[in-house]
Amino acid sequence: MKFSIAIVTVAMLRLTRGFAPQQLATRGQVRLASATASKETEAPIVNEKAYEECSMDDIVSLCKRRGFIFPSSEIYNGYAGFYDYGPLGSELKKAVKDAWWRHFVQKREDVVGIDSSIVHNPTTWKSSGHLDGFSDPMVDCKETKLRFRADQLFYSPVILKESGEKIGYVCVQEGNDDDMVKDAKKQVKKLLKEKEMKGAEYEAFSFKELVEATEEEMSEIPSPASGKPTLTMPRDFNLMFQTSVGAATDGSSTAYLRPETAQGIFINFKNAQGTSRQKIPFGIAQIGKAFRNEITPRNFIFRSREFEQMEIEYFIPPGDDVWPTYHEDWIKNSKDFLLDLGLKEELMGWDVHEGDGLAHYARACTDVTFRFPFGEQELMGIAARGNYDLTQHIEGSGKSLEYFDEATKEKYIPHVIEPSLGVDRLILALICSAYAEDEVGGEKRNFLQFHPKIAPVKAVVLPLLKNKEVLVEKAREIFNTLQTRYNVMWDAAGAIGRRYRRADEIGVPYCITVDFETIEDDAGVTVRDRDSTKQVRMPIDDLIPYLSERIDGI
Numbered sequence: 302m303k304f305s306i307a308i309v310t311v312a313m314l315r316l317t318r319g320f321a322p323q324q325l326a327t328r329g330q331v332r333l334a335s336a337t338a339s340k341e342t343e344a345p346i347v348n349e350k351a352y353e354e355c356s357m358d359d360i361v362s363l364c365k366r367r368g369f370i371f372p373s374s375e376i377y378n379g380y381a382g383f384y385d386y387g388p389l390g391s392e393l394k395k396a397v398k399d400a401w402w403r404h405f406v407q408k409r410e411d412v413v414g415i416d417s418s419i420v421h422n423p424t425t426w427k428s429s430g431h432l433d434g435f436s437d438p439m440v441d442c443k444e445t446k447l448r449f450r451a452d453q454l455f456y457s458p459v460i461l462k463e464s465g466e467k468i469g470y471v472c473v474q475e476g477n478d479d480d481m482v483k484d485a486k487k488q489v490k491k492l493l494k495e496k497e498m499k500g501a502e503y504e505a506f507s508f509k510e511l512v513e514a515t516e517e518e519m520s521e522i523p524s525p526a527s528g529k530p531t532l533t534m535p536r537d538f539n540l541m542f543q544t545s546v547g548a549a550t551d552g553s554s555t556a557y558l559r560p561e562t563a564q565g566i567f568i569n570f571k572n573a574q575g576t577s578r579q580k581i582p583f584g585i586a587q588i589g590k591a592f593r594n595e596i597t598p599r600n601f602i603f604r605s606r607e608f609e610q611m612e613i614e615y616f617i618p619p620g621d622d623v624w625p626t627y628h629e630d631w632i633k634n635s636k637d638f639l640l641d642l643g644l645k646e647e648l649m650g651w652d653v654h655e656g657d658g659l660a661h662y663a664r665a666c667t668d669v670t671f672r673f674p675f676g677e678q679e680l681m682g683i684a685a686r687g688n689y690d691l692t693q694h695i696e697g698s699g700k701s702l703e704y705f706d707e708a709t710k711e712k713y714i715p716h717v718i719e720p721s722l723g724v725d726r727l728i729l730a731l732i733c734s735a736y737a738e739d740e741v742g743g744e745k746r747n748f749l750q751f752h753p754k755i756a757p758v759k760a761v762v763l764p765l766l767k768n769k770e771v772l773v774e775k776a777r778e779i780f781n782t783l784q785t786r787y788n789v790m791w792d793a794a795g796a797i798g799r800r801y802r803r804a805d806e807i808g809v810p811y812c813i814t815v816d817f818e819t820i821e822d823d824a825g826v827t828v829r830d831r832d833s834t835k836q837v838r839m840p841i842d843d844l845i846p847y848l849s850e851r852i853d854g855i
Contacts, residue, residue, distance in 0.1 A: 352648075563614060628667075639727075642755055779841060
């Protein structure tokens, strides 16, 4: 009853200001619309378990449905290991790369950028060791003809509790612990049935990588594809994509698509250092495509055959007492950047490589890990690589890549700290980290909680009614102004609450509504925050400073 009285009172006020009866009805509708939206003034009830309950299939489905990522060549049934970024995905990717470049290049005086070619002189890969040693262990299933990476398959003996007898093996693909155990239990159930031992109890699984299996064990280990011992022994498989350059197709024309961006930095060390007049310590940054002929691309864009890297080679003086400080600084800087992008710290972890886990040339390597729905995996690596790469290219090219230090009057081959981050893996981690669910006004809401600086669409402009020209004109004016600074969206169709939800689903941080108060009372616009659903009214002139502070941090 109070609500009805409020509408009548507003209508009477409008009448005294000279509004026609038809306009009175419109104002009543506006107040009703505002009342519907006002249910959002209640604080959202957050579902803290939303991500825990989310599967990888949910993430893949969301990405395709909302235009983030599509399977490549989908009209031809796709092509394994390749993906296309859609309208929102391409904006998100650009925002992430721009943020990285701004943080690590533009805001630093000691880092410069390059953009090297995808195809290098083939001798580059001979010198770097990729031609002879860039491989993964591979096994084939002789029955199904499927191929697997041997270091991504795990096997375990099945041992009966009562007698201690080994009755066979299980073999599962790498995943999170729960999924691996679940798959293994299914295989054991089948094995016990075949041996007429249904219900027998067995010891806990003790998984090992398949590369550790002996030839005798391989004769008993079942293939994940056939369920029978039909796997070949592991053998090396070179991951580089081969191509031909020029008209000839003999051995002299053989070249390779780069499997990493780092070597393009090393072979340009002298050029970049000389032309930029940088002094050590300094870094060279690059963002670019890389290609690896993965045996079994899997887990969506986490492991694909075409991907993009953001890498820095930070050159430092030699000495075992020098690199640890720089290494720690880059670990901290890398973590700060990831958190600043909006990754949730509780989903991040650390993996310090030691002993056999280190590359033969590395002094140290620390990975930043992320807890994806399929398990905790490497997201970013920060390695102390020594002077291995420059030394190899000096030997392979016969050219000097030494640096003369004017301060110490010494000539030396610089050592390197390498922070390396995959763009696609980071995109996947950001989508996973942004996945959220809550309840607003009694209604369930699924949305993406992107940080404003990387949100594909920064704001959506909403005229309250699409059939009122005065509202549409003012909203268009604001929209056109914002377009000069940000990627913004226009949405005039449907109820205001429905438009809010559409924006929430794709991670738009701000909804800007133009209503009659904007026009008649010069009362500015309302800006709705995605996460809290709170709305504030502000003058139009304050809109850009308001957004700039939250999006650009200025």
